[in-house]
Amino acid sequence: MNSRETILAAVRKNQPPAAALPELSLEPTNSADPVQTFIRSLGNIGGTGIDVHDWKQIDDQLHDRFFGVGPMDKYDTPIKE
Amino acid sequence: MTSRLAITGVNFAVAETGEIVVCTNEGNADLGVQLADVHIACMGIEKIIPKRKHLGIFLRLLARSATGQPITTYSSHFRRPRNGQAMHIVLVDNGRSERLASPDFRNALKCIRCGACMNTCPVYRRSGGHSYHYAIAGPIGAILAPGLDMKKHADLPFASTLCGSCSNVCPVKIDIHDQLYKWRQVLTQNHQVGTMKKAGIETMARVLAQPGLYKTVGKVMRWFLNNIPFVINNRLNPWYRQREMPKPPAKSFQQWYAENRKAK
Numbered sequence: 001m002n003s004r005e006t007i008l009a010a011v012r013k014n015q016p017p018a019a020a021l022p023e024l025s026l027e028p029t030n031s032a033d034p035v036q037t038f039i040r041s042l043g044n045i046g047g048t049g050i051d052v053h054d055w056k057q058i059d060d061q062l063h064d065r066f067f068g069v070g071p072m073d074k075y076d077t078p079i080k081e
Numbered sequence: 082m083t084s085r086l087a088i089t090g091v092n093f094a095v096a097e098t099g100e101i102v103v104c105t106n107e108g109n110a111d112l113g114v115q116l117a118d119v120h121i122a123c124m125g126i127e128k129i130i131p132k133r134k135h136l137g138i139f140l141r142l143l144a145r146s147a148t149g150q151p152i153t154t155y156s157s158h159f160r161r162p163r164n165g166q167a168m169h170i171v172l173v174d175n176g177r178s179e180r181l182a183s184p185d186f187r188n189a190l191k192c193i194r195c196g197a198c199m200n201t202c203p204v205y206r207r208s209g210g211h212s213y214h215y216a217i218a219g220p221i222g223a224i225l226a227p228g229l230d231m232k233k234h235a236d237l238p239f240a241s242t243l244c245g246s247c248s249n250v251c252p253v254k255i256d257i258h259d260q261l262y263k264w265r266q267v268l269t270q271n272h273q274v275g276t277m278k279k280a281g282i283e284t285m286a287r288v289l290a291q292p293g294l295y296k297t298v299g300k301v302m303r304w305f306l307n308n309i310p311f312v313i314n315n316r317l318n319p320w321y322r323q324r325e326m327p328k329p330p331a332k333s334f335q336q337w338y339a340e341n342r343k344a345k
Contacts, residue, residue, distance in 0.1 A: 007126065010178035016187055024138060
């Protein structure tokens with residue numbers, strides 16, 4: 001039995017009795033647009049919020065604001081849409 | 082900055098999505114992970130929460146109870162390594178699955194490491210974190226540590242006044258002071274309480290049970306501390322190697338109360 005199986009067997013064996021989830025509302029309590037609320041809060045502490053919708057727009061913003069040296073093809077992007 | 086490997090902890094892992102979440106206020110974890118070729122994340126198995134919709138509650142609980150912030154400055158979600166990077170997640174058991182079997186102590190696994198119990202603990206606030214000689218200090222450390230090594234950490238459950246402030250502030254409702262009391266019983270039953278400590282506790286119990294003796298001992302101790310403090314404050318007493326005792330009051334509260342009550 002490898003360590004993974006050992007741990008899973010111990011967890012299964014020692015399971016506490018199931019308890020009901022507490023009554024918690026997971027719905028937002030504020031009906032305002034959360035993105036705009038966040039951008040406004042960010043602005044209040046000196047930041048700048050930019051609403052973008054795809055990776056290309058992020059690339060363009062980074063290029064315009066920070067690099068200004070041409071296309072960012074050479075930079076590795078963490079998320080490929 | 083030039084290291085090729087970054088090791089982070091994990092605050093929460095979401096079973097539904099397979100992602101891990103690392104919370105920092107400084108961005109240190111993000112800097113390390115984004116620069117390194119290899120990311121190793123180490124997490125206790127109790128960090129797993131069922132769904133992403135539960136994450137918001139835990140993130141809010143953590144920051145609010147730790148520093149009073151609405152949310153940590155960086156709450157970074159890692160779902161996969163970036164292109165060219167390797168990512169490893171190490172799930173640590175280290176006695177946790179065994180702890181699950183104990184109805185008296187399993188609640189300690191709910192801890193989200195906010196530190197609220199430390200901030201409120203009158204013992205921790207006086208003694209500081211290093212005096213706990215365990216990676217996790219404070220009341221929660223005092224109930225986690227004996228589970229790993231009862232002999233080595235037998236003193237920790239006694240480092241408490243059992244005032245219950247830790248349980249009162251705990252955002253995940255761990256019965257910390259009850260567990261401290263239970264650990265004391267377990268340690269005593271397992272003969273892990275030293276002779277000196279046992280004698281000291283028995284002496285203290287006798288003093289506290291007799292008001293006349295309590296008053297006399299209080300007077301004697303105040304006289305010693307005011308006139309010849311070196312009898313207590315010396316190198317043989319480990320407490321004084323790094324700390325000073327506050328100046329003792331001239332009179333006890335009982336004396337002060339009696340005098341002021343007469344005056345009115």
